[in-house]
Amino acid sequence: MDILILILIFFVLILVGVPIGTSLGVAAVVTLFQFDLGVGMVGINFSSAIASFPLLAVPFFILAGVLLDKAGLAASIARFFELILGKAVGGLAMVSVFTCMFWGALSGSGPATTAAVGLILLVPMIKQGYDKNFAGAVIANAADLSIIIPPSIAFIIYGNITSVSVSALFVAGIVPGIIIGVGTALVAYLISKKRGYQGLNQRGNVKEILKASKDAFWAFVSPVIILGGIYTGAFTPTEAAVVSVFYSLFVAVFIYRSLTWRGFMDALTDAAVTSSVIMFIVAFAGLFSWTASVTGFIDQTAEFIIRISPNSVVMIILVNLLLLILGMFIDAISISYLVMP
Numbered sequence: 001m002d003i004l005i006l007i008l009i010f011f012v013l014i015l016v017g018v019p020i021g022t023s024l025g026v027a028a029v030v031t032l033f034q035f036d037l038g039v040g041m042v043g044i045n046f047s048s049a050i051a052s053f054p055l056l057a058v059p060f061f062i063l064a065g066v067l068l069d070k071a072g073l074a075a076s077i078a079r080f081f082e083l084i085l086g087k088a089v090g091g092l093a094m095v096s097v098f099t100c101m102f103w104g105a106l107s108g109s110g111p112a113t114t115a116a117v118g119l120i121l122l123v124p125m126i127k128q129g130y131d132k133n134f135a136g137a138v139i140a141n142a143a144d145l146s147i148i149i150p151p152s153i154a155f156i157i158y159g160n161i162t163s164v165s166v167s168a169l170f171v172a173g174i175v176p177g178i179i180i181g182v183g184t185a186l187v188a189y190l191i192s193k194k195r196g197y198q199g200l201n202q203r204g205n206v207k208e209i210l211k212a213s214k215d216a217f218w219a220f221v222s223p224v225i226i227l228g229g230i231y232t233g234a235f236t237p238t239e240a241a242v243v244s245v246f247y248s249l250f251v252a253v254f255i256y257r258s259l260t261w262r263g264f265m266d267a268l269t270d271a272a273v274t275s276s277v278i279m280f281i282v283a284f285a286g287l288f289s290w291t292a293s294v295t296g297f298i299d300q301t302a303e304f305i306i307r308i309s310p311n312s313v314v315m316i317i318l319v320n321l322l323l324l325i326l327g328m329f330i331d332a333i334s335i336s337y338l339v340m341p
Contacts, residue, residue: 006031006295010288014329021277024334025284028291042287049286050279053238054160059275060241061151064248065107065116066267066274068219070259071252074116076215077102082200083209090192091199092125093135097142097185101177104146105223108153110332112274113143130197138188145184147332149177150227151244154332156237157282161340166237167230174227218251278333285337292338 006027013023029042068074081095088094096117103113118139125135147154150170159166225247226240235243252259259267305318319339326335 005034006288006291011329020331020334021281021284024281024288028284028288031291031295045287045290046283049283052160054156054166055279055282057151057156057166057238057241058153058278059271060238060245061108061153061156062112062274062278063267063271064222064241064244065103065109065112066271067245067248067252067259067264068106068222069112069116070263070267071248071256072258073106073216073219073251073256074099074103075120076212077219078117078120080209080212080216083212086200088189088199090189090197092121092128092130093138093188093192093197094185096121096125096135096139097181097188100139100142101145101149101181102219102223104143104149104177105151106219108146108151108156109274110143110146113146114140117143128197128200130192131195134191134195142181142184145177145181148173148180150174150223150230151237151240153278154336157333158336158340161336170227170230170237218255222247222251281331281333282337285334288334289337 009030010023010027013026014020018026032042078095078099081098082092085091085094085098099121100113100117103116104110107113107116118136122135122139125138126132146152150173152170152173155169155173156166158164159169222244226244229235229243230237230240249259305315308318309315323335323339326338330338
């Protein structure tokens, strides 16, 4: 009964529009109070979920991405790919995909990538004749590559939950991220070709491409420095996040000279708000996960899946179906805390 109450409260709150973090917290606390399942542990589990050194990387990577956005690097990356791919059929769609890939490698955040790239390319795509739903879907889908391409915030949280090396996760995500990104661009091209979405009227000349390359150079170098440092063992992912902030400040202040004091304060505010939302979800998701554990939900779910079929392939398929269903209602961070244990 306690398990049923936990799940029922959570999904009812989700369906009526209560934010994910609040739904997780309310469901956990109500269940603990209702069945007297260690209410005194609420505060401890709430704080311990976010009292983790690896999680310090989250706000720093977010701040680094915001600083580079304030410096105008998202527009520089988009301009570079626009000059190379813009004239092709479905050019702007492919530009959106590759811009999202590289911006994801700077910010590590899907929502941040969606906001930065969408602000630059969504309106031009619609003006070029793309269906607005298709344009939005391309950007939103490509922005999700930030979950796989390092420095992925999702990888940081996954590593924190499972005690897996975040550095190893970052390295493991590079090749799959590139393959999925290229595949996404190919699908965008094929759909654009079928629907007759034409490219831009003018292809960039060598001089324009070289200038765009120079403008976007510092954005392309950032992932090399960060991932190279992690791969060689020069610094940990958390230290890499701090390095990325200083790098972003250096580029914004001394290279582009576009970051004002007001812009810097706005960047701090934006990063703080985004980080707070993530940590809010992490804290309550950790509490929900602990509640699910003490109620026996996790063990019973695992036993149920194994009982259906001991075959590992079948289990993987079932888990993916579960993730697909949960993904319709819950964000990736919350799903990680629900499923990973």
